[in-house]
Amino acid sequence: MFVFGDSVFDPGNNNFLNISVTQGKANFPPYGETFFHYPTGRFCDGRIIPDFTASFAGLPLWRPYLDPANHNLLVGANFASGGACVLVENNPYTLNLPIQLGFFKEVVNLLTQQLGESDTKQLLREAIYISSLGGVDYMTFASSSSNVTESEMQEYVNIVIGNITNATMEIYKLGGRKFAFQSVGPLGCVPKTKAEFNSTGECVEFLQILATMHNNALAKVAEELEIRLSGFKYLMFDFFTSLMDRANNPEKYGFKVGDNACCGGGAYHAQTACGWLTEEYELCSDPSKFVFWDALHPTEYCYSQLAQLLWNGTGNVTWPLNMKQLYDLDIDAEISSQDIDLISDA
Template sequence: MFVFGDSLFDPGNNNFLNISATQGKANYPPYGETFFHYPTGRFSDGRLIPDFFASFAGLPLWRPYLDPANHNFVVGANFASAGACVLVENNPNTLNLQIQLGFFKEVVNLLTQQLGDTDTKKLLREATYISSIGGVDYMIFVNSSSNITEPAMQEYVNIVIGNITEATKEIYELGGRKFAFQNVGPLGCYPHMKAEFNSTGECVQFLQILATMHNNALAKVAEELEINLSGFKYLMFDFFTSLMDRANNPTKHGFKVGDNACCGGGVYHAQNGCGFLTEEYELCSDPNEFVFWDAYHPTEHCYSQLVELLWNGTGNVTWPLNMKQLYDLDIDTEVSSQNIDLLDDA
């Protein structure tokens, strides 16, 4: 598995960047307290969705790609970076999608040197490419734009989706065939956004509209890529609906709190950071009771529910495949079968 994304997937790459904690690090307590029992750089109290994937697939947890220790790239790599954007200009402090793509190309070269061209191509063909990116672009857009009209939103979405499409095609050209897209979350339901835009407890609707525009466009693009690129297979995980349902109906899913963050300060525990030495914050006694760990990110317990939906779920949350089906899919057999079907049709 090769992982691309932002803080929802970052295992600690930002620990190795020359930035401050306020610019995108989670390498201080109480982050990581539930599972690792120390801060790893993950923006949660424990594991993230790619960590659960690794466990399900029998793979070791990936270290951050930027970790200088030796890596075994035969099992993949995680390039995700908290604050990462699709658009290069949006957040120059972190690893935008183009930088992550560049790192992936470096890994391809290293694998080719290690395994040879034939085995590397087979590995890349059978690998799964997981991505979760775009949400930060939209949060920056709403904070920097005074013209939040639906046409302006759609124009911006088109630019973001265009860049994701081109990056996906580049991975395909390098040999990638199996893509798992996690759509943008319910931005208007995040505690920070509700606090910032003075919501009265409801999700912020224009943010929800923006996220929905992105998600609809992403689903359409993925479907078109499967039609136009031979051997291209994908899944779309409805992170938006799955997380929003838990935020708005916490008790239905075994949580007690869906609006306040477990860790933070101020309204919704979302105005002060979680663990910043310069800010006052509160920490809940049991993160398992909360949907959100901090102002933007779910708890490990919430992630554990979401990843179960993604790994084994049905078409109402992940389509046209779930993660287990995509991961187990033999691309060579699939393509051969399609070619036979085409011959039969002829």
């Protein structure tokens, strides 16, 4: 399993970057308190979706790819980075998509040295490539743009999607066949955006529209790639609806609070950051009763529910396959000359 993404998937890669806390770190208490009992760099009180999916697949919990300790690359790698953008200019400080893709190419070379070309190709065919990207790009766009037209929004979405498509094609060319795409979350309904843009408690429509545009376009691209490319298989996981429904109807899923974050201060516990020593914040006594851990990210208990949906959910939340079905799928090894033509024409 190879993991690409932003803070939703970051296991602590940002710990190893020369950046400040304000630029994107979660390596301080109370982060990590629920499961690990120490801050790992995950933007959560415990485990995140890639941890749960790894466990379901019989793989160990993720260590950051940037961790200098030895890695068992035979089980994959996690390149995700809090604040990571698809478009490089949106955040120069963390591991954007091109950097993550470069790390993946490093891994392919290391595996080839370790296993030989044939076994590496087989490993890459059988691996799953899971990604959660684009949210930071749209948050950046929203904070720097006002009174944009729908066509300008669509143009921006097309640029983001185009870059994700190109990265997906790069992975395909290197041998990847199984892709798990997680949709962008309900950006307009998280505590941070409610506190910043709309104190009445309603979701911020502008960000919701952007996220929906992205998710629809990503699903369409994935479907087109499956038609065009031999052996290309994918799933789309509706993180957007699954999380938003929990935020709007917390009691239905065993939560008590769906709007305020467990950790933070001010309106929705989202105006003051969680755990920074220089700021005051409040911490709830039981994170499992909250949908959101901090201003932007769900709690471990919420992630556990979402990961279960991703792994073996039905077609209303993950389609055309769930992750277990994708994981168990046997991919034909051969790439015909027609496929090579398709790749070169793309």
